[in-house]
Amino acid sequence: MSHLLRTSRLIAWLFLTGLSVAVIVTSGFYLYLRPGLPPVSQLLDIKLQTPLRVYSKDNRLIAEFGEKRRAPITIEQIPTIQLQAFMAAEDARFYEHFGVDIKGLARAAIELVSTGEIQSGGSTITMQVAKNYFLSRDRTFIRKFNEILLALQIERELEKDRILELYLNKIYLGNRAYGIAAAAQVYYDKPVAQLSLAQMAMLAGLPKAPSAFNPLANPERATIRRNWILGRMHSLGFITEDARDLxxxxxxxxxxxxxxTEIDADYVAEMARSEMVRRFGEDAYTDGYTVTLTVDSRKQQAATEALRDGLEAYDRRHGYRGPIGQLDTDGLAERDLGNLMLNYPKVASLLPAVVTEVNDEEGVARVHVRGLGASVMPFDTMTWAQRYKTENLTGPEPEKPSDVVARGDVVYVRPTTPATPDAGDQQDETDNLEQAAAPASVALAQIPRVEGALISLRAETGAIEALSGGYSFSQSKYNRATQARRQPGSTFKPFLYLSALEKGITPATIYNDAPIVFDDSELETAWRPQNSSGQFYGPTRLREALYRSRNLVSIRLLRDLGIQNTLDYLEQLKIPTANMPDNLSLSLGSGQLTPMELARALAVIANGGYDVQPYLIESIQDIQGKTIYKAPDTILCDTNCDELLAQTASTTGTDEASTPDTDAQEQGNSAEREAKTRVMRRLADERSVYILHSMMRDVIRLGTGRRALALGRDDIAGKTGTTNEQKDTWFAGFNHKIATTTWVGFDQPAPLGRREFGASTALPIWLDYMEVALEGTEPAVMPRPNGIVNIRINPETGQRVRPGEEGIFEIFREEDAPPPLSVQDDGNGGGGAEEDDLSRRIF
Incomplete structure (x- = not known):
């Protein structure tokens, strides 16, 4: 008995000693590791890496930027059965333990002793939160001990539901999906609340090994894992037997x-991305900002399509440049052809294809198209493909398919009928599905070499409603709308004419459209400007000179106004003059402006003469949905602008220099730091602008912009523009609400062809866009201001006619109206000008 007692005491002492050692070691570990552990309160401040999302003003997704796909949600948005699926898979006793599951740890220890490896880990959901948010993924004892300590702290400071919410928003579930909401979208294209039980179980099986149990990469293993989780859910009482079996x-x-994305607006998306990075740095990609732009999705899509269609139409007029490559197709299977096509990129809506057969008798070519597979290309889609020789010369019209393509040619095509997509454009870009029973029909196409831009502004506010900076962003990131400096040609003339109207020259003033020669010691030969037609038309009223775009009149007008005076007036309109010449070629638009700068200046005319500051970002929200920036409202100001500006500054702490896309450097404070209003001053006399509107509407009714009559509206004004040798072609048009500018040309300036003008290249693009942009809108004409008079004049002289004489009505500022004729007046002169003034304009 005494021996048994001594043995019992020895065992008890050994146990107490071991327990004491364990407590000491544990305490030592705790005291050693505790200072380096982060406070649990950081969990409440951690920003999950959530991508930047860009939306149109009507809430259509334009782009998403960021490495990780994530859409944080609250636990209330997750169905209970989905929560139970994850607990069944990862931690069935989550709501029972205190952060550490002793049974799980014991099981992990047994696995370590028996196999030499920790297989299951024994981690609870709380421990996984600690690891995912604070620790590395190294499988070491130190990391595990830190994990346990943090889990205990988390459980003391946070509620269970909050811990589970953190877990479900952080976990990686494969295919760039972080969090359950992103995974539901990636794998099933649904919100979490709409998933079926089987789909919920599938997602719950991913955290253990996102690659091994991925339903896309390993469907068999994923299904086994899913069914095991369903069995666990049944055994735990979460679901019924029938629900499990189904x-x-x-x-x-x-x-x-x-x-x-819901809109094809890559150039706009890049502008928004660049601005967000300027504001917030690299955090813009991870902090979950939502940016709402000023663009309208319908107008933006119309702009993208109109520009592409217009560039393709120009390109087809100048012929087919031949295949982009050549392949030996002998003995190649469909799969091989599909893999070869992956070497050629998609561009916009155009797909690469290889010609596999040419059949002149049937009038078709058979092709293998990337993403579509075997397709048919009828000859009637190739009739445009005369061989390109120069911009002014093409070969004969083709008569059969073999005149255009040959077997092995790699060409671009556009689908014309739908077909079952080939697997070649799935996630892994393989070409291993059977082709559609009925092959797709495609049309021959080619990527245009010519480029262009379109910008559409809300005239009153400067909001960008649509913008396209080129044919394809994937092909060229160069944004021609904002970066390309080109000669505006005759689209510059309205600003010259507005300057003249402000100086008292009227639409009835007569100028001579006659040859003029300038000798310049800096030029090798004398400058002999001429009209685009090569003809001269004699004395011409200023109104007619504008709508017929008479170059010689513009030169004489600039000579009268003075070059420096005109440059000063451009500065008054806030048109950049750094790249403007200080000679008479300025009158023909030989300076340089970006399409955006020209569109902004056009908006000044459109809105009646007020300043315009184009902007793209309407609002920015943070990850919690709080608006941290909103574009200022616009106030148009005629008088007492300084007083109004002071009032605005006193309430916002900003001044007129605050613009929606240049301030807000500090995160979270931008809404308070940027102006809530912008005061836009009057830059031009409203009566002069009103008269110019009338003159530019005549460009549409009677002049070079007549093609725009197809819109069937009487509120449209505009101006075509074509530079020397047709290197740049433009159309700038507007009504009182919207101003839109289009440009077409080569990136490296070169002639577009002798038959190409603004009316044939840029105007059709503008017309296609404006047909959509103006659909359903009321006519918008600038209200007639006070101080305007209508006078009947002689169209030959510009003078007021005597009572009873025939004439036409013209509008004038009151002080510039031609005086009544006396009985002794012989009718010579024009527009109330003195004889010497008339002589100077005529000769």
């Missing part, structure tokens, strides 16, 4: 669903 029998429905 879910187990459910087919695998996962597929890869990329973030689908």
């Amino acid at each position: 879910a187990v029998a459910a087919p695998l429905t996962a597929s890869y669903n990329s973030t689908e």
Whole structure:
């Protein structure tokens, strides 16, 4: 008995000693590691890496930027059955333990002793939160001990539901999906609340090994894992036996669903991305900002399509440049052809294809198209393909398919009928699906070499409603709308004419459209400017000179106004003059402006003469949905602007220099730091602008812009523009609400062809866009200001006619109206000008 007692005491002492050692060691570990552990309160401040999302003003997704796909949600938005699926897979006793599951740890220890490895880990959901938010993924004892300590702290300071919410928003579930909401979108294209039980179980199986149990990469293993989780849910009482059996029998429905943008607006998206990075740095990609732009989705899509269609139409007029490559197709299977096509990029809506057969008797060519597979290209889609020789010369019209393509040619095509997509454009870009029973029909196409831009502004506010900076952003990131400095040609003339109207020259003033020669010692030969027609038309009223775009009149007008005076007036309109010449070629638009700068200046005319500051970002929201920036409202100011500006500054702490896309350097304070209003001053006399509107509407009714009559509206004004040798072509048009500018030309300036003008290249693009932009809108004409008079004049002299004489009505500022004729007046002269003034304009 005494021996047994001594043995018992020895065992007890050994146990106490071991326990004491364990407590000491544990305490030592705790005291050693505790100072380096982060406070749990950081969890409440951690920003999950959430991508930047860009939306149109009507809430259509334009772009998403960021490495990780994530859409944080609250636990209330997650169905209870989905929560139970994750607990069944990862931590069935989550709501029972205190952060550490002793049974799980014991199981992990046994695995370590028996196999030499920790296989299951024994981690609870709380421990995984600690690891995912604070620790590395190294499988070491130190990391595990830190994990346990942090889990205990987390459980003391946070509620269970909050811990589970953090877990479900952080976990990686494969295919760039972080968090359950992003995974539901990636695999099933649904919100979490709409998932089936089988789909919920599939997602719950991913955290253990996102690659091994991925339903896209390993469907068999993923299905086994899903069914095991369904069994666990049944055994835990989460679901019924019938529900389990139905879910187990459910087919695998996962597929890869990329973030689908709803608008083709890559140039706009890049402008927004660049501005957000300027404001917030690299955090813009990870802090979950939502940017709402000023663009309208319908107008933006119309702008993208109108520009592409117009550039393609120009390109077809100048012929087919031949295949982009050549392949030996002998013995190649469809799969091989599909893989070869992956070497050629998609561009916009154009797809690369290889010609596999040319059949002149049937009038078709058979092609293998990337993403579509075997397709048919009828000859009637190739009739445009005369061989390109120069911009002014093409070969004969083709008569059969073999005149255009040959077997092995790699060409671009456009689908004309739908077909079952080939697997070649799935996530892994493989070409291993069977082709559609009926092959697709495609049309021959080619990527245009010519480029262009379109900008449409809300005239009163400067909001960008649509913008396209080129044919394809994937092909060229160069944004021609904002970066290309080109000669505006005759689209510059309205600003010259507005300057003249402000100086008292009237639409009835007569100028001579006659030859003029300038000798300049800096030029090798004398400058002999001429009209685009090569003809001269004699004495011409200023109104007619504008709508017929008479160059010689513009030169004489600039000579009268003075070059420096005109440059000063351009500065008054805030038109950049750094790249303007200080000679008479200025009158013909030989300076340089970007399409955006020209569109902004056009908006000044459109809105009646007020300043315009183009802007793109309407608002910015943070990840919590709080608006941290909103574009200022616009106030148009005629008088007492300084007083109004002071009032605005006193309430916002800013001044007129505050613009929506240049301030807000500090995160979270931008809404308070930027102006809530912008005061836009009057830059031009409203009566002069009103008269110019009338003159520019005549460009549409009677002049070079007559093609725009197809819109069937009487509120449209505009101006075509074509530079020397047709290197740049333009159309700038507007009504009182919207101003739109289009440009077409080569990136490296070169002639577009002798038959190409602004009316044939740029105006059709403008017209296609404005047909959509103006649909359903009321006519918008600038209200007639006070101080305007209508006078009947003689169209030959510009003078007021005597009572009873025939004439036409013209509008004038009151002080510039031609005086009544006396009985002794012989009718010579014009527009109330003195005889010497008339002589100077005529000769």
